[in-house]
Amino acid sequence: MGSVAKDTFLKDPDIDIFLLFPRNLEREEIKKIGLEIGKRILPEGFAKYAEHPYWHGIFNGFEVDIVPCYRIKSVEELKSAVDRTPFHTEYVKNHLKDWQKDEVRLLKAFLKGIGAYGAEAKLQGFSGYLTELLILRYGNFVDTLKNASRWRRRTYLYLEEKGARFQEPLVFLDPVDSKRNAASAVSEEKKYLFVHGSRCYLTTPRIEFFFPREQKTLTKEKILKKIDERDTYFLVATFPKPDIVEDNLYPQIRRTLDIFTKILEDFRPLTSFYIVTEHFVHFIIELERYQLPAVKLHEGPPVWHANTTNFLSRWKDTALRGPYIIGYRWYVEIKREMRNAPEILIKNINNYKLGKWFEKNKKIMKISYLRDTIDKMDLKSLSEFFDFRFPWER
Secondary structure (H helix, E strand, O other): OHHHHHOOOOOOOOEEEEEEEOOOOOHHHHHHHHHHHHHHHOOOOEEEEOOOEEEEEEEOOEEEEEEEEEOOOOHHHOOOHHHHHHHHHHHHHHHOOOOHHHHHHHHHHHHHHHOOEOOOOOOOOEOHHHHHHHHHHHOOHHHHHHHHOOOOOOEEEOOOOOOOOOOOOEEEEEOOEEEEEOOOOOOHHHHHHHHHHHHHHHHOOOHHHOOOOOOOOOOHHHHHHHHHHHOOEEEEEEEEOOOOOHHHHHHHHHHHHHHHHHHOHHHOEEEEEEEEOOOEEEEEEEEOOOEOOOEEEEEEEEOOOOOHHHHHHHHOOOOOEEEEEEOOEEEEEEEOOOOEHHHHHHHHHHHOOOOHHHHHOHHHOEEEEHHHHHHHOOHHHHHHHHOOOOHHHO
16 A cells, blocks of 8 residues: 555655455454564564554565555445555556656655655644645646645645535545545644745745755754844753654644643743653743743723622732723732742643643653753754754755
């Protein structure tokens, strides 16, 4: 299955071997048999986990996945998501013309070069199957870019006929299953990276779109200088790296980072990002300010509300100023108990749900500042942040 079967692969492709089992077998049984077959074919391999386990190994220098699924007659009989893959392969083989295979390769190489190729949770980009569908929809590589350069906030594409509606920023109805969005993995950022990259390429085609220059790694001293030039505060929350599969890890990381940014919104976050190293996950939030004023404006109920009496009684003698009316609400000015970013983050973290693993391990979170933690960071990842040019511009 996959790009090897469809002859749309790039250099050094992964090879997908599917084991099709009768529908009357229990799922646990096909998992067990599938892994056993994998071990016999690739004895040096190991089990990997998606919706259900499959076997991964190396054969003649190529990465190989041996995947168990059910042999079904139509997608209406689906028992798991991987059961759909044989239908994808057959659809592309039956509809993609021979000359279009190179058009798919061009599009894949372009998406890979600009950093938008790969549907894994870590990348949130375009899958190989989606690139094939785009070539089937638009005909060739250049026309795909011309059309993508005009995509707007909602983009709804299909090959066979209209079907289900979805909320994702990019929708491409799967021609073998109209109830599925084949572009559901694509994030808003990766969609618009493709839009912008397409416009830039059509204006000035260059080989760097396909083969970008290597990101130059800045020295520690240059990164520290850039931190000083920005005159902001980089707060770092660090956890040990959890031993979970990447497709589960990265959604949890993104959720956790969103929560940290929300907790620290009074410090006016400018940017936020994360760095995953071999042993740690670092959440980095750049703040406009490190400390809040001693005085806080506290909003009360509307003047006509039943809680007015309690509000006035609560704050009459304890507020720094007020109660007073602005518009239709009561307000008071009160003294902040905590004012700096680390204290606020630690105080409020239990009021929110982080990503599943990080939620369970809040107590081992370490707070620091980037300047003090830079020796534990991946300098290449930091360089990508501080040199935020697009890959084709380096």
